[in-house]
Amino acid sequence: MLSQIKRNLKSAALAISCSDSTLAEKLSRPLFSRMNIAFNPPGEKVNFAGTSSAACISIDFDVTRPDRFEPNRSGTKRLVELGEKYHIPMTWAICGMTAEQDPESYQAVLRSEVRHEIGVHTYSHIAIPDHDDETIRADIEHCISVLHLPYRPTTFVFPWNKEGRYSLIRELGFRTFRGKWRAIGVPEQVEGMLKISPVQYLGPSSYGSTKVINKLMDVCVKYNSVFHLWFHPWDLVHPSLDRFCSTTLEPVLSHMSQLRETGKMNIMTLGQLSESYASSQYNMSESRVSTL
Numbered sequence: 001m002l003s004q005i006k007r008n009l010k011s012a013a014l015a016i017s018c019s020d021s022t023l024a025e026k027l028s029r030p031l032f033s034r035m036n037i038a039f040n041p042p043g044e045k046v047n048f049a050g051t052s053s054a055a056c057i058s059i060d061f062d063v064t065r066p067d068r069f070e071p072n073r074s075g076t077k078r079l080v081e082l083g084e085k086y087h088i089p090m091t092w093a094i095c096g097m098t099a100e101q102d103p104e105s106y107q108a109v110l111r112s113e114v115r116h117e118i119g120v121h122t123y124s125h126i127a128i129p130d131h132d133d134e135t136i137r138a139d140i141e142h143c144i145s146v147l148h149l150p151y152r153p154t155t156f157v158f159p160w161n162k163e164g165r166y167s168l169i170r171e172l173g174f175r176t177f178r179g180k181w182r183a184i185g186v187p188e189q190v191e192g193m194l195k196i197s198p199v200q201y202l203g204p205s206s207y208g209s210t211k212v213i214n215k216l217m218d219v220c221v222k223y224n225s226v227f228h229l230w231f232h233p234w235d236l237v238h239p240s241l242d243r244f245c246s247t248t249l250e251p252v253l254s255h256m257s258q259l260r261e262t263g264k265m266n267i268m269t270l271g272q273l274s275e276s277y278a279s280s281q282y283n284m285s286e287s288r289v290s291t292l
């Protein structure tokens with residue numbers, strides 16, 4: 001009951017933030033700060049391959065406890081189906097060990113008719129700041145070798161979102177990573193890579209929060225920002241995979257694809273988003289130079 005009231009209040013506050021009133025911009029920063037979301041919309045519109053806002057989804061494909069094996073498998077299967085139903089490309093941050101333990105699920109992602117991006121989540125799910133360079137390098141190279149891809153992955157997701165060792169991560173070929181903290185804005189340069197901050201995690205605590213999540217998406221459209229959703233396949237099974245998908249995940253994917261159909265928001269992988277952001281920045285600086 002209390003959580004329902006809280007959700008209704010959040011939803012109402014987000015509706016104000018989405019409105020055209022002069023109050024909206026003033027209210028947005030404190031409102032999002034209460035939700036632990038930094039509010040940093042860009043000063044000028046970015047061109048995300050034709051739209052001024054973009055959505056992306058990152059999925060952490062990792063089984064770090066035996067009881068997560070089956071939920072990871074059923075969640076992955078369903079996500080591949082939903083990606084095809086809504087034509088949504090997603091970025092899969094693959095833990096190499098999990099791909100080896102469950103090749104069937106990993107292959108399902110690769111074989112999908114939607115071209116998903118394969119990112120790296122280390123081989124053995126190690127916390128990057130806790131290890132030396134040699135260990136990190138060996139672990140990530142081992143992950144890339146077991147993924148058997150025809151290209152070298154360029155998107156990295158830090159296990160437990162424990163960020164660090166940026167220059168080493170960049171040296172290993174990565175150009176994009178998911179940040180730890182929630183933020184509404186555009187990608188941010190960090191030591192030669194682009195950080196794409198998450199806006200929303202989907203899991204048991206977001207069950208039934210569709211209205212709030214979809215309003216957050218509308219806010220990202222209004223403020224020319226990126227809506228970045230992330231989750232684990234094994235965390236979509238409460239109270240059941242069917243119920244979670246029908247009441248929470250599908251309405252969110254459906255809203256996302258409607259925004260795309262109406263030309264308000266592109267849906268991209270993290271790698272594509274990063275590329276389109278970088279070329280938009282390049283074009284902006286070129287046009288500034290040419291008007292001098």
Ligand SMILES: [Zn+2]
Nearest residue numbers: 060062159160
């Ligand atoms: Zn993980």
